[in-house]
Amino acid sequence: MTESKRLVVLVQETIDDFLSAHEVTAGEIGAELSPYIEYSRALLAGGKRFRALFCYQGWEAVTQSADSRQAELDCIVRVAAALEIFHAAALVHDDIIDSSDVRRGMPAAHRRFEQLHRTSGWDGDASAFGRSSAILLGDLLLGWSDELLDDGLSRLENRDAARAARREFNRMRTEVTFGQYLDILEEHSWRSRDEADVLDRASRIIVYKSAKYSVEAPLVIGALIGNGSLDQVEHLRDFGLPLGIAFQLRDDLLGVFGDPEQTGKPSGDDLREGKRTVLVAIARRKLPGTSSRLLDELLGDPELNSEQIRTLQSSIRQSGAVDDVERIIATNTEIAHSALQDVDISDSAQSQLLRLAESVTRRTV
Amino acid sequence: MTESKRLVVLVQETIDDFLSAHEVTAGEIGAELSPYIEYSRALLAGGKRFRALFCYQGWEAVTQSADSRQAELDCIVRVAAALEIFHAAALVHDDIIDSSDVRRGMPAAHRRFEQLHRTSGWDGDASAFGRSSAILLGDLLLGWSDELLDDGLSRLENRDAARAARREFNRMRTEVTFGQYLDILEEHSWRSRDEADVLDRASRIIVYKSAKYSVEAPLVIGALIGNGSLDQVEHLRDFGLPLGIAFQLRDDLLGVFGDPEQTGKPSGDDLREGKRTVLVAIARRKLPGTSSRLLDELLGDPELNSEQIRTLQSSIRQSGAVDDVERIIATNTEIAHSALQDVDISDSAQSQLLRLAESVTRRTV
Numbered sequence: 001m002t003e004s005k006r007l008v009v010l011v012q013e014t015i016d017d018f019l020s021a022h023e024v025t026a027g028e029i030g031a032e033l034s035p036y037i038e039y040s041r042a043l044l045a046g047g048k049r050f051r052a053l054f055c056y057q058g059w060e061a062v063t064q065s066a067d068s069r070q071a072e073l074d075c076i077v078r079v080a081a082a083l084e085i086f087h088a089a090a091l092v093h094d095d096i097i098d099s100s101d102v103r104r105g106m107p108a109a110h111r112r113f114e115q116l117h118r119t120s121g122w123d124g125d126a127s128a129f130g131r132s133s134a135i136l137l138g139d140l141l142l143g144w145s146d147e148l149l150d151d152g153l154s155r156l157e158n159r160d161a162a163r164a165a166r167r168e169f170n171r172m173r174t175e176v177t178f179g180q181y182l183d184i185l186e187e188h189s190w191r192s193r194d195e196a197d198v199l200d201r202a203s204r205i206i207v208y209k210s211a212k213y214s215v216e217a218p219l220v221i222g223a224l225i226g227n228g229s230l231d232q233v234e235h236l237r238d239f240g241l242p243l244g245i246a247f248q249l250r251d252d253l254l255g256v257f258g259d260p261e262q263t264g265k266p267s268g269d270d271l272r273e274g275k276r277t278v279l280v281a282i283a284r285r286k287l288p289g290t291s292s293r294l295l296d297e298l299l300g301d302p303e304l305n306s307e308q309i310r311t312l313q314s315s316i317r318q319s320g321a322v323d324d325v326e327r328i329i330a331t332n333t334e335i336a337h338s339a340l341q342d343v344d345i346s347d348s349a350q351s352q353l354l355r356l357a358e359s360v361t362r363r364t365v
Numbered sequence: 366m367t368e369s370k371r372l373v374v375l376v377q378e379t380i381d382d383f384l385s386a387h388e389v390t391a392g393e394i395g396a397e398l399s400p401y402i403e404y405s406r407a408l409l410a411g412g413k414r415f416r417a418l419f420c421y422q423g424w425e426a427v428t429q430s431a432d433s434r435q436a437e438l439d440c441i442v443r444v445a446a447a448l449e450i451f452h453a454a455a456l457v458h459d460d461i462i463d464s465s466d467v468r469r470g471m472p473a474a475h476r477r478f479e480q481l482h483r484t485s486g487w488d489g490d491a492s493a494f495g496r497s498s499a500i501l502l503g504d505l506l507l508g509w510s511d512e513l514l515d516d517g518l519s520r521l522e523n524r525d526a527a528r529a530a531r532r533e534f535n536r537m538r539t540e541v542t543f544g545q546y547l548d549i550l551e552e553h554s555w556r557s558r559d560e561a562d563v564l565d566r567a568s569r570i571i572v573y574k575s576a577k578y579s580v581e582a583p584l585v586i587g588a589l590i591g592n593g594s595l596d597q598v599e600h601l602r603d604f605g606l607p608l609g610i611a612f613q614l615r616d617d618l619l620g621v622f623g624d625p626e627q628t629g630k631p632s633g634d635d636l637r638e639g640k641r642t643v644l645v646a647i648a649r650r651k652l653p654g655t656s657s658r659l660l661d662e663l664l665g666d667p668e669l670n671s672e673q674i675r676t677l678q679s680s681i682r683q684s685g686a687v688d689d690v691e692r693i694i695a696t697n698t699e700i701a702h703s704a705l706q707d708v709d710i711s712d713s714a715q716s717q718l719l720r721l722a723e724s725v726t727r728r729t730v
Contacts, residue, residue, distance in 0.1 A: 117553060
């Protein structure tokens with residue numbers, strides 16, 4: 001088994017054990033709480049585990065001595081698992097915010113609770129019940145991610161390293177939440193804001209909502225746990241941020257053109273949600289007036305049918321925006337690669353990070 | 366100034382400084398984020414600070430030496446402030462869940478964001494924007510409470526005490542979220558559940574949603590930070606839990622009969638929300654069939670007018686349920702008082718806790 005695969009297995013075991021412990025607590029309060037464990041388990045059984053992997057690789061890259069490695073592995077696995085639980089929390093709330101029905105090929109958490117209400121024949125508004133229960137599920141997972149992070153960091157002998165990792169986690173948590181708001185704000189307010197800044201605003205959303213959160217922060221948290229030098233950490237940031245941008249641009253392309261079988265989300269999901277991505281900003285600029293206006297009109301209509309989705313897809317593709325975004329992905333990937341050469345880490349650590357970089361920028365899932 | 370008043374001032378200063386620090390971070394990302402600071406500040410400028418006070422008094426009760434007191438005060442003030450920020454987060458999400466328009470005499474957070482959308486003339490659904498933005502505000506405050514808690518606990522030299530306090534906080538966070546779910550579950554499912562258990566279920570909701578969260582846990586967290594003995598902590602629990610039950614029963618009475626001027630919430634708010642409290646459970650049992658059916662019919666109707674509210678109020682009062690609840694409050698308060706006598710703490714600590722107990726069970730706010 002490769003190291004990455006072994007890490008993914010360890011992270012899954014940690015999550016499973018953690019949920020089982022909470023299953024006991026929940027059971028002591030009441031059997032009605034079982035959906036919280038069941039839905040958490042289902043959501044956390046899947047996913048690409050990129051955040052856990054970046055955390056692990058960030059740690060591995062700066063860790064030299066075999067002694068400290070074994071002692072720190074307990075910490076890093078828990079912190080990596082905590083990042084995945086945090087991400088699950090964000091997804092649960094994100095799906096409420098975006099009214100998404102499907103996540104990882106399964107019903108979104110709020111839809112599961114809604115369905116539970118319906119099949120149980122309860123009173124009142126099933127959809128409101130689904131939303132409220134899922135807000136609480138996200139809150140629970142937020143708390144749990146923190147609990148596991150703290151458990152992991154408390155195993156670290158180097159208290160300064162633990163504090164630095166915690167600070168990075170705190171910053172990430174605040175920044176991604178702000179990034180999420182900027183994203184929904186843009187969906188609602190782009191018409192009344194300066195057209196000239198639209199690409200800058202879309203780029204800023206990428207940085208805070210995703211690039212720092214999905215790549216830079218996990219990588220740096222890992223490197224801080226491994227007591228990486230200031231120089232190593234800064235260069236890993238220079239690698240992580242552009243890579244994170246490339247990662248999210250790939251995500252934007254998949255959100256419009258991805259294969260539902262592979263992404264686990266309906267085709268053209270981002271179009272129905274009206275996400276104002278870099279891809280959309282470029283397409284709007286490149287399209288002739290009538291097509292651009294049609295794009296504006298259809299984008300964000302939750303009722304878009306599959307023919308309208310196809311029309312939008314082909315209009316965006318024909319504008320040349322997809323090629324442009326692919327070029328920006330390639331440029332950012334190159335910047336990341338070149339930054340990686342400046343990081344003072346072993347050749348084998350460099351090639352592991354390169355492989356991981358490739359898997360996040362070239363994926364179809 | 367009394368010690369309690371001094372604590373409240375210190376907690377407020379800590380919260381203000383903390384929000385100012387985050388205001389800087391937010392400003393660096395974008396000026397559009399200012400509502401997050403502004404609404405947090407407004408929400409955290411008010412409140413009764415019971416959780417902060419119980420935390421402080423729990424610490425004070427077990428702390429003997431003047432040396433450790435000064436060194437630990439930095440920690441306890443931050444932890445007390447963290448409990449208040451956690452509570453603010455819970456209120457923001459609670460108001461979305463209960464569709465409450467008003468909180469602490471001001472618009473609820475989701476209504477503030479909704480209003481921002483309307484006055485800015487943005488596109489799309491203002492109410493969905495309000496809800497989504499407030500979900501994120503709650504998430505942000507959840508993360509911030511944790512950040513401040515960690516900051517506080519990291520100042521404690523006794524690492525075992527810090528870990529024990531953190532474990533209590535973690536448990537509290539999980540239990541209150543489960544308690545919240547049981548509360549909304551009861552609102553939706555009571556008709557299809559065993560009528561014989563309705564009072565038991567309402568009592569369980571009180572324990573998890575409020576009694577442990579509002580009194581027992583803050584008190585115990587404080588005592589653990591002060592390195593209280595196992596015996597002291599257990600006896601403080603025996604004091605805190607019944608007192609917390611009395612606290613919530615008072616809250617239930619205020620939710621139906623409270624003066625809007627004082628509570629900062631509309632008259633009969635809990636009736637519109639359809640809360641299935643112990644008060645309601647007792648009233649339903651005591652009322653004759655027709656009145657009981659009318660209560661069931663009206664309870665939870667968000668459109669109840671003030672005449673209907675008055676009818677419900679007088680029907681609940683005439684049933685004798687209010688007297689019963691007052692008696693249960695008195696009994697629980699007595700149990701708490703008697704438990705307090707078993708706690709091995711100074712006489713002055715006992716009388717301070719008694720004063721605080723009195724203020725939470727006899728309040729009109």
